[in-house]
Amino acid sequence: INLENPMASVDYDMNVVNEVSRIVVNDMNAYGICVVDNFLGDAKGLAVLNEVLDMYQSGVFKDGQLVSSSAYRERNQLIRSDRITWLDGTETKCHNIRNLIAKVDAVLTKANTSANNGQIGHHLIKSRSKAMVACYPGNGTHYVKHVDNPNNDGRCITAIYYLNRDWDVKKHGGLLRIFPKGLDHVADIEPVFDRILFFWSDRRNPHEVQPAHKTRYAITLWYFDDEERKKALANR
Numbered sequence: 386i387n388l389e390n391p392m393a394s395v396d397y398d399m400n401v402v403n404e405v406s407r408i409v410v411n412d413m414n415a416y417g418i419c420v421v422d423n424f425l426g427d428a429k430g431l432a433v434l435n436e437v438l439d440m441y442q443s444g445v446f447k448d449g450q451l452v453s454s455s456a457y458r459e460r461n462q463l464i465r466s467d468r469i470t471w472l473d474g475t476e477t478k479c480h481n482i483r484n485l486i487a488k489v490d491a492v493l494t495k496a497n498t499s500a501n502n503g504q505i506g507h508h509l510i511k512s513r514s515k516a517m518v519a520c521y522p523g524n525g526t527h528y529v530k531h532v533d534n535p536n537n538d539g540r541c542i543t544a545i546y547y548l549n550r551d552w553d554v555k556k557h558g559g560l561l562r563i564f565p566k567g568l569d570h571v572a573d574i575e576p577v578f579d580r581i582l583f584f585w586s587d588r589r590n591p592h593e594v595q596p597a598h599k600t601r602y603a604i605t606l607w608y609f610d611d612e613e614r615k616k617a618l619a620n621r
């Protein structure tokens with residue numbers, strides 16, 4: 386999806402977008418990971434959550450990854466991990482999700498501007514994936530350690546917006562643990578409401594979702610490095 390024609394009039398504050406984009410550029414260049422809390426504010430965050438809950442009730446989510454760990458093979462069961470649905474934001478009854486997407490687009494487009502020597506970490510971002518809405522049903526569902534973009538498919542930044550109110554990792558699990566390549570520490574990200582997380586999608590950031598014991602929602606966008614994306618599409 387092309388970022389050049391930003392979505393119709395949206396209601397975020399450009400000053401906030403500029404401030405957040407400066408933080409994203411700084412943290413991505415310094416750590417390869419950036420966490421911003423209170424991204425939309427309670428009211429707008431809640432409106433996005435309600436649209437996701439309505440969608441989940443309507444049954445559009447499909448079973449996500451299959452995780453066949455040994456424990457389940459005996460009972461020849463497979464534990465389903467996340468259940469997902471893809472949105473381009475124009476769907477009906479999704480205007481709050483659309484505004485969230487537009488605000489993330491604005492932050493990353495701003496991060497590309499001359500103010501930050503025209504790029505973010507030497508990446509020129511001009512497009513992104515659709516939005517993936519994911520739900521971990523909470524029966525111990527998890528996501529095994531993986532890299533989002535191990536083979537240069539074009540994705541350079543993963544942006545995940547979390548929707549989980551009153552989330553307590555000690556009780557509910559569901560921690561996102563990132564293992565930054567070459568560092569001797571991990572980054573533990575709690576999937577708390579109205580938090581947005583950015584990280585490099587490539588091998589620099591293997592990550593896992595630990596077993597969740599309460600329903601856990603997130604919306605993920607992947608932003609493409611223009612050059613890498615063009616190459617990947619040419620080699621299809």
Ligand SMILES: O=C(O)CCC(=O)Nc1cc2ccccc2cn1
Nearest residue numbers: 519528532533545561576592594603
């Ligand atoms: O919810 C989180 O905290 C992150 C979960 C996560 O890594 N999800 C995820 C989901 C994916 C679905 C399809 C293809 C690649 C994928 C890579 N990652």
Ligand SMILES: [Mn+2]
Nearest residue numbers: 531532533592
């Ligand atoms: Mn991932």
